[in-house]
Amino acid sequence: MLSRAASSLFWMARYLERAESHARLLDVSLTMALIDVPEDREEQLSVPLLVTGTLEQFKELYGDITPQHLIDFMLLDNRHPASVFNIIQSARDNALHVRGNLSADVWDSINLSWLEMKELRETGVTESNASQIFDWTRARSHIFRGAAYGTLLRSDAFHFMRLGTFIERADNTARVLDIRHKMAIASQNEHATRSFFEWTALLHSLAAFEAYQQIYGHNILPINVAELLILQLDVPRSLHACLHEIVALLEQVESGDSRKARRMANSLYANIHYGDREYIAERGLHPYLTDFLARIHAIAGQIQKDYMGWQR
Amino acid sequence: MLIQTPGEGLYDELFDEGHRVRPHYRTLENWLVNSDESLIAEKRREANVLFQRLGITFNVYGQDQGSDRLIPFDLIPRVISASDWQKLQSGLRQRVNALNRFLHDIYHNFDIVKAGVINAEQVFANPQYQPGMQNLKLPRNLYSHIAGIDLIRHNDGDFYVLEDNLRCPSGVSYMLENRRMMMRLFPELFAEAPVAPVDHYPALLGETLRAASLKPDPTVVVLTPGRFNSAYFEHAFLARQMGVEIVEGADLFVRKNRVYMKTTVGPQQVDVIYRRIDDDFLDPLSGNPQSMLGVPGLYGAYRSGNVVLTNAMGTGVADDKSIYPYVPDMIRFYLSEEPILKNVPTWQCRKPKDLKYVLEHLPELVVKEAQGAGGYGMLIGPRATSKELRHFADLLKARPCNYIAQPTLSLSTCPTFVNEGIAPRHLDLRPFVLSGKKVQMVPGGLTRVALEEGSLVVNSSQGGGTKDTWVLEDDLC
Numbered sequence: 159m160l161s162r163a164a165s166s167l168f169w170m171a172r173y174l175e176r177a178e179s180h181a182r183l184l185d186v187s188l189t190m191a192l193i194d195v196p197e198d199r200e201e202q203l204s205v206p207l208l209v210t211g212t213l214e215q216f217k218e219l220y221g222d223i224t225p226q227h228l229i230d231f232m233l234l235d236n237r238h239p240a241s242v243f244n245i246i247q248s249a250r251d252n253a254l255h256v257r258g259n260l261s262a263d264v265w266d267s268i269n270l271s272w273l274e275m276k277e278l279r280e281t282g283v284t285e286s287n288a289s290q291i292f293d294w295t296r297a298r299s300h301i302f303r304g305a306a307y308g309t310l311l312r313s314d315a316f317h318f319m320r321l322g323t324f325i326e327r328a329d330n331t332a333r334v335l336d337i338r339h340k341m342a343i344a345s346q347n348e349h350a351t352r353s354f355f356e357w358t359a360l361l362h363s364l365a366a367f368e369a370y371q372q373i374y375g376h377n378i379l380p381i382n383v384a385e386l387l388i389l390q391l392d393v394p395r396s397l398h399a400c401l402h403e404i405v406a407l408l409e410q411v412e413s414g415d416s417r418k419a420r421r422m423a424n425s426l427y428a429n430i431h432y433g434d435r436e437y438i439a440e441r442g443l444h445p446y447l448t449d450f451l452a453r454i455h456a457i458a459g460q461i462q463k464d465y466m467g468w469q470r
Numbered sequence: 471m472l473i474q475t476p477g478e479g480l481y482d483e484l485f486d487e488g489h490r491v492r493p494h495y496r497t498l499e500n501w502l503v504n505s506d507e508s509l510i511a512e513k514r515r516e517a518n519v520l521f522q523r524l525g526i527t528f529n530v531y532g533q534d535q536g537s538d539r540l541i542p543f544d545l546i547p548r549v550i551s552a553s554d555w556q557k558l559q560s561g562l563r564q565r566v567n568a569l570n571r572f573l574h575d576i577y578h579n580f581d582i583v584k585a586g587v588i589n590a591e592q593v594f595a596n597p598q599y600q601p602g603m604q605n606l607k608l609p610r611n612l613y614s615h616i617a618g619i620d621l622i623r624h625n626d627g628d629f630y631v632l633e634d635n636l637r638c639p640s641g642v643s644y645m646l647e648n649r650r651m652m653m654r655l656f657p658e659l660f661a662e663a664p665v666a667p668v669d670h671y672p673a674l675l676g677e678t679l680r681a682a683s684l685k686p687d688p689t690v691v692v693l694t695p696g697r698f699n700s701a702y703f704e705h706a707f708l709a710r711q712m713g714v715e716i717v718e719g720a721d722l723f724v725r726k727n728r729v730y731m732k733t734t735v736g737p738q739q740v741d742v743i744y745r746r747i748d749d750d751f752l753d754p755l756s757g758n759p760q761s762m763l764g765v766p767g768l769y770g771a772y773r774s775g776n777v778v779l780t781n782a783m784g785t786g787v788a789d790d791k792s793i794y795p796y797v798p799d800m801i802r803f804y805l806s807e808e809p810i811l812k813n814v815p816t817w818q819c820r821k822p823k824d825l826k827y828v829l830e831h832l833p834e835l836v837v838k839e840a841q842g843a844g845g846y847g848m849l850i851g852p853r854a855t856s857k858e859l860r861h862f863a864d865l866l867k868a869r870p871c872n873y874i875a876q877p878t879l880s881l882s883t884c885p886t887f888v889n890e891g892i893a894p895r896h897l898d899l900r901p902f903v904l905s906g907k908k909v910q911m912v913p914g915g916l917t918r919v920a921l922e923e924g925s926l927v928v929n930s931s932q933g934g935g936t937k938d939t940w941v942l943e944d945d946l947c
Contacts, residue, residue, distance in 0.1 A: 159734055160731060160733055160734075161721075161733060161734055162721050162732070163715070164734045251697075257525075257706035258706045258709040258716035262524075265524075269523055273523065314734060318734075411734070412735050
């Protein structure tokens with residue numbers, strides 16, 4: 159397939175995954191801010207800004223971290239490249255570029271998200287209807303996934319799209335885990351209820367709360383959470399699950415010469431596939447995840463070089 | 471709902487002179503009269519939402535980027551009887567055949583010029599004539615593989631060819647999407663009326679494009695200027711329907727006079743380019759050096775016979791308004807047949823006698839630029855102010871060769887939904903004619919309608935809308 163089309167599909171899927179991640183992140187932070195004591199509220203609200211690395215830009219544009227400011231900045235602000243509004247616009251732009259490769263259903267799902275997003279931006283979002291919007295964002299993501307899964311030919315167009323999804327998802331899981339795990343550990347010195355909420359916030363941010371309950375039961379232990387989100391293959395947002403898909407997709411993609419991205423992905427996959435919780439504990443979660451993020455970025459860059467950055 | 475009666479002296483598609491419903495409109499008229507206004511209003515809203523969702527929007531040149539607009543879609547179809555279509559079809563086939571023969575001739579033997587049917591200056595001095603196309607052998611001697619012929623029905627009830635579009639005619643996606651929309655909104659209508667299907671157009675187009683190359687299984691691509699082009703939706707739509715890649719200039723490159731596309735597995739040779747970019751922008755090395763849309767070296771590859779362009783370069787000379795008056799003579803000259811479709815009588819202002827007549831009768835005439843398109847830069851005499859008339863008279867005297875003039879035709883009308891209900895509005899018709907191993911077309915075309923009362927300008931850039939076009943499979947309905 160065309161290199162340019164592969165790149166647009168890859169980015170289209172990354173953006174759509176990102177919109178969903180942001181909605182979850184924001185949803186959890188706003189809920190946590192309601193539960194928290196007033197002095198810790200700001201810390202909760204700043205999580206989405208830390209994960210996306212936009213705290214400074216936010217402060218420049220808005221000053222105080224209030225729920226409404228956060229909603230405006232993360233959902234609707236077109237000055238903020240990672241606002242859900244801009245993300246969906248970018249996804250739709252990329253989709254427009256590759257309309258020839260998309261089924262009518264997939265195009266419709268993305269275009270409709272964009273049309274509805276534009277309307278949302280007109281009407282505005284407040285604290286009281288924010289959770290509806292988060293539901294909407296997640297639902298739009300599900301519809302896209304369903305349309306893609308149900309209607310697209312399993313060609314390289316599909317594979318490059320899926321690669322975008324899992325690169326983005328791995329990146330998001332690692333970032334959220336890194337920041338929220340640290341907060342949850344810090345809260346353990348405080349009372350038990352507070353700590354429990356911190357851990358559930360982390361799990362909810364990655365749609366893994368129910369999975370934790372089923373695998374480990376009620377008692378939330380930090381090392382279990384790390385294991386769940388890194389090593390458990392069956393958890394859809396775990397790093398293991400993402401890498402598993404990435405490696406399989408790179409095998410399926412039609413390939414000319416030997417491809418470096420494939421080797422890099424397999425090597426990272428092996429680390430996780432044969433990794434264990436003791437090693438992570440020994441190494442320390444933060445250094446472990448920092449290393450992971452660097453490697454997943456390198457893989458993403460290499461995929462673009464191998465298949466999309468075209469040199470004669 | 472009530473259908474307003476058509477104006478005096480006009481041909482109406484639905485009512486005959488005695489205000490009786492024409493037989494091929496009976497089903498539709500019956501439905502219209504019995505339809506509730508609120509239901510129709512509801513369906514119109516639904517159609518708008520659906521078109522937005524499909525993303526069938528277009529940009530108007532000279533307006534804000536990103537101001538995506540929908541071409542207004544009218545719910546009342548334009549119906550063509552089986553016998554009318556039979557005649558149109560043979561006429562179109564004949565005309566496009568002759569035009570392709572003409573193009574081959576003026577780039578090879580110049581028979582028509584030697585025979586004195588058309589004078590040399592008008593062909594060779596035409597800015598659209600591409601000397602570089604001389605003696606280039608094209609598969610099947612085809613130049614305009616995809617032609618869009620604009621027709622109108624005059625008040626004598628006959629169809630006239632208004633214009634031949636032999637370069638990159640657009641609008642076919644509206645023909646297809648309008649039909650899809652009608653079937654979705656009013657399935658019951660299609661159960662009653664024997665409407666000929668059009669949805670095999672992309673299949674025929676694919677067949678035509680593959681036949682443009684002599685290779686057994688050629689690689690075909692659609693070349694688009696990009697997503698900001700007003701017809702991008704159509705380019706992507708056709709590529710998807712045909713299962714071929716849609717490419718931009720930057721996706722292609724030329725090496726050793728062969729064209730390749732840049733794919734995820736390396737270069738892949740391209741054999742046929744269905745290009746939706748004008749001649750001048752195709753290759754910055756031979757055409758407009760500023761062009762970012764084209765492919766450097768494409769012209770060389772084309773001249774070497776390693777790639778086929780559809781349509782060919784240099785077809786513009788045959789659809790130029792100054793050549794238009796000669797099409798009936800071309801048909802006689804190349805095919806030894808009498809033209810089936812009528813031409814609109816045309817005064818060529820280059821001829822002193824014609825210019826004199828035009829200047830004397832300016833308020834009755836339509837004056838067009840010989841190379842204009844899209845309804846820009848034309849004068850409609852009967853609608854013009856005296857200031858506009860004076861202005862055009864000056865233009866004509868200054869550069870007579872640039873203009874042709876025609877009588878103001880009364881385009882036929884068809885009932886159309888407007889704010890005040892259902893009223894007659896003027897329309898035209900653009901069928902798409904495909905030339906490959908044979909000349910083919912689907913029964914139908916793009917019907918454009920002028921939405922303002924009395925207006926004769928149907929171009930979408932000037933506020934025109936579109937309708938579904940029904941060709942009936944038998945006459946009584």
